[in-house]
Amino acid sequence: MFGHNYHVTRHVTYHVKEYTCKNCKKELTTSGNGHLVELTPKFKEINDVLERIHRKRIQKQVKENASVDNLLVFSH
Template structure:
């Protein structure tokens, strides 16, 4: 029934995780299908390999953001 709604009206994606400023993970509220954005901003299926890539991106982004904050508070 839930996938029938998605086939008729389309998915209703909501952001589940903000990986970086440009990459996010999404999940359909009805059928629970997971998607993510690629480097061009296009939605692609969230595979296990893509999840791993997003985790590394998130780690690097968080580390870079923390480092930038440290430098900006010193001056």
């Protein structure tokens, strides 16, 4: 009766997201080549690992930027 109405339910990384249809509750995710595929337990596990790696990388970048801001800068 209704078409799919997907909305983002989880941001895994900048490019990988999980979606759910508001009408039929079907879950999708972004595959390695950028296409939407059904969210299987295997893809759910892959997304969990990707999210963990992504968060660690972001935290590392924030720490590096904070340490650079604390350096003394001399100009002539």
